[in-house]
Structures are given as structure tokens and as C-alpha cells.
Amino acid sequence: MKVGLIGSEQNVAMHLEYWSTVPTMDVEPVVIESQEDISLFHLVNDIDLVDLCVSEELIEGVLERINSQVAILVTEVHSNIDKYKDIVEENTLFRFSTSMMCTPELTSLQEQIKHKQLGRLGVHYVSLKSQPFLPVYRSFSHKEFSLLQWIVATFGAFKTLYAKNINNRYITTQIRLMDDSFIQLELARGFGKGELTIELTGVAGMLSYSEEDTTPIQLTMNNGEEQAFRPLGKPILHRQLQDAYHCFVQGEQGFSNVEEINKTIQVIDAINQSIEQDEPMTNNGGCQ
């Protein structure tokens, strides 16, 4: 099998580190840094999978030149996703493998939920604190988008949702899921260090994860300065690509997650609508 690795020189080099470890995959790297490069670009015919890591402003142009039958992998969600959404929807083999979806802690929590370890689900808390950032998709960051994708992938669609936004620094959203369990989603921006906290409950127990409480290495200098280390082994990008590769070799159905991305965007739209109207929203887009 052959993977076409298309992106900026820096991204291609980073992605190549992973693909070179997969013996069953030949790699065809293509560096695209400008619109000019796109006009000269032709994808060779025998490519099975495209790993697309071009910069945001070039992605639409590159996508237009790729055969819609080729499997495409993107490892980040871009702010202009609405522009190329049609291309994504036409292509049956499209996967967004975003960063938080592939972190070991979230993968582990998701597995427990999928295997119904908690039994009937109850009330959950998901909190992401981040340092100030430039919004990527409709005032949400990459990490926030990815966390929302994780929520959709783990728990399915929402039934109702009510959100409040305070000065774009603190968004709290109460999500009622289709099985009537609840999630309180908290996105706090610019309150010190970044931190993820998750608590999931069900009739059979509780799963709790706190980035702060699971930091294995803490360095404290004589002047009081502290530094935390959270070594994970394989880098996240490596995990993203590995996850996508596994899905790809399993076949078409397991690979495409366009529906999941669309549902994530629906949740984002509902959060924004609820904030604007100061009313709870239902899944069909109306007020409750």
C-alpha cells in the first residue's frame, strides 16, 4: 500500500517519522507550501491513502485536486472547514484524527464507556482549562474542538443543551444526552496552566481523571519554581497516525468519521445558539 504524504516541508518531515515505521506502507511525499505548488501538483494513481498536512489556506485547493475515491486523513480541524465541507461529505473515505481523540487517557476512558463498565450512565463532568488562545473553529480552540469530538464519539448525540458564555473566558454547557445522562462541560480560558479533568459516573461506579493528580514527575527548584513532566511515550501525532492507519486497514466503515465531525459541528452550533438566545436548545436546532 502507498500513502501520499502531502504538506509543508516541516509537517511532511514530522509525519514521515511515523510512516517510516510502518513496513506495509510505501510513502510518496509531496511538499506543498504555496498556491503555485498546488497548480503543479498531480497525485500519482496508485495512492491508497492521502495524509494531508498542508497549511489551512491551502487545504481547499489541494482537496479539489484529489480523486474523491482516495482515502484522506487530516490530523487537524481547520477554521475554514465549512468551506470544504462539501468535498469532505462527497468523499466516503475521509477521517479527521484530532489530537485529544488519541491521547492515552481519553482513549482509556472511552474504552471503559464503550464496554459499559459503569453500567447505566449518570452525571458527568468534563473540564478543559487552557491558556489564552487564538480561536480556530467558531471561537473554539483545536483542543476544545477535539474534546467535543471525543464527547460525541464517546456518548453520541445530545438531546438538549444549555450554554452560558462569560466574556469568552468561561463557557459552561449542560448537555443532556439521548440516554438521559448529563454532562457538564466547562471550557475555561486563560486561568493559569492548561488542565483536563473528567469525572464519569454510572450505577456501577465512577471513573475519574485529573491531569493535575496524575502528573508523575514534579521538579521543584531551590527558588520555588516548579515544573511538571508528563511523559507519554509515543508522541500524540504518532498516536493519531497510528489510530488512523489501524482504522484504514480495517476497512471503509471504520475509517470515515465525517458523521462524527458533523455532529461535533452541530454541538458547537447549538452551544453558540444557546449562548446567543440564552435558552436551552434541542437536537433539532430549536429552542426547548
Place this chain on the structure above:
Amino acid sequence: MMKIGIISFAHMHALSYANALQKNSHSELTCIWDNDRQRGHEMANKYQTTYYDDLDQMLETDIDAVIICSENVHHKQHVILAANAKKHILCEKPIATEVEDAQEMMAACKNNDVILQVAFPVRFAPTIQEMKQIIREKRIGDILAIRTTNHGQMPGGWFVDPTLSGGGCATDHIVHIVDVLRWILQDEVNDVYAVFDTKFYDIPVEDCGQVILTLESGVVVTIDPSWSRPKTFPTWGDVTLEFFGENGSLKVDALKQHVTYYNDINQRIEEMVYTDDMDEGLINDFIDCVQQQRKPFITGEDGLKTLEVVKACYRSNQLQQKVAL
């Protein structure tokens, strides 16, 4: 020496209050009334005091005050009886199950010129008092939002009988958080949006839910009052508050200071809190309040305001929309 009687040990806090009374050198637990005669006798033996099976008879004695720990729905009857007998009152939370009942109870106390204090012991937790100081000093600037939890394990018994409790975890827990926030911020609740359900146990009251309040100042508050702590959880539950302010955030866990006990006998890990007992703080303050004849630190009005919020939350859950107070 102030003489105090306890009306009912239905609520488990009565034990903690009785222990606190015994520690206080200005008070004496003189008598106990309980509609459960066996429990009443057991408690009277435990605390070396007198059991009455006739409440009127107990109220005719020369006790100065009573602590009411009966089932929520009986608070009204017991407060009014005690007030008419000119006894000062510390009433377990929630003050009542209906707003009108709370108003009648307050009127009875006012007409009889007796003190009515409502038991919100969280105000007495050293961590909460330190938190208040930090907030009032505006160390994190103006408050934007607050996330709170008052989780617990499902208490069972009359707590899950709506005819005696008036409701489940929302009735049991929301009042604590609302009281603390009203006290610290000197702010009132403007509107609420609440969703409740029974997800964990086969019981006729709600065992979980989530609440979003907007205060009059615009501050947004979330409350998780669920009885969602598993049986293996290392403590009965939690009281946590996280303030997000213009200049920073403040995270508070009222029960965080603990010794961990790896208990092989019970096959669980237990957390034993070692800070000053908040129930003891509450009892000492009530005794001081009666002795000094001063306005209670926590008034009937405080109890009423928190109950109004709880009732608005139930209305919001029923109507599936935001409800203004």
C-alpha cells in the same frame, strides 16, 4: 448553663449536634423527643439524658432551646410548636419543604420573640471561611463564574420518601451551596435552569441533576447536587467550589484536608477529614447567639431564600425552561 432539647434523631446530623453539645461547656443536652420510641430511648441512653414520648410535655420543661432534626416535612410543625413554647430554635436544613410553610415558621418565631437559626454548617468550615476572605479581598478580581458540587452517597431511609423529604438530592444539597454563595457574595439568584433525573437508584426521588444559576450581578453558577458517589468512594461526598475571576481562579475543596486510611477490614480506602468540625462551629454559634440574644448568624430568611431557589429549580426541571425568581 443553657438547657437544650433535641427534637428527633431522624436526620443523622442530630448525632453530630449532640456530640457538639456535650463538648460545649455552656450547654447541656437535657432531653430528647423522637417519634421513633426505640431510637429515642437509644439516644437518651447514649447521651445520658431524658427521653420524652410526648413532645408537648418536653416543651413544657425549662429548656431554653431546641434543635430540630426531624424529617423535612415535619420541620414546620415542630418549629411552630417550639416557638409557641418560647424555645429558641436551631432547625436542620432545608428550613421546610414549601415556601409558605417557611414563611409561617418565621412568623411564629417572630411573634413569640424566639431565635430561629437554620443549620447551614458549611459556613463554619475553616476552608470556606478562608475562601470568603480571599474573595472579599478581591484577590482574583470580579467573579465571572463559579462551578460548585455538593455530591453525596444516596442516604436512603426517609430521604428518598418524597412525602417526608419533599424531594431528593436537589432538596438535600442545593441549599448548602446557595447559602454559602449568598453569604460570601451578598448576591441573590436571578434565574435558574435545572435538569434532574433518577439514574443511579430505583427510588421515587431524583438522585442526580445539574443546575445553572444566574445571580443578580450576572455571575453564572453551576451546581451538581447528585447522590452520585459510589459505595467505594473514600468519603461521604464533597463540597467544592471553583471561582473564576478577572485575575485568576480559586479552587476550594472543603474536605480536602484528610488522612488517608487504607482499610483492609472494610476493603476500601477512606479519607478522614482532620480540620475543625463544622457542626461543632454551628452549635457553638447557636449557643452564643441565644446567650447573647443577638441576631442569628444564619437566619430564617437565609433558609427561606435557599428554599425559594430549590423550588425554582424543580419548576425549571418540570417546565424544561429557565425560571426567574
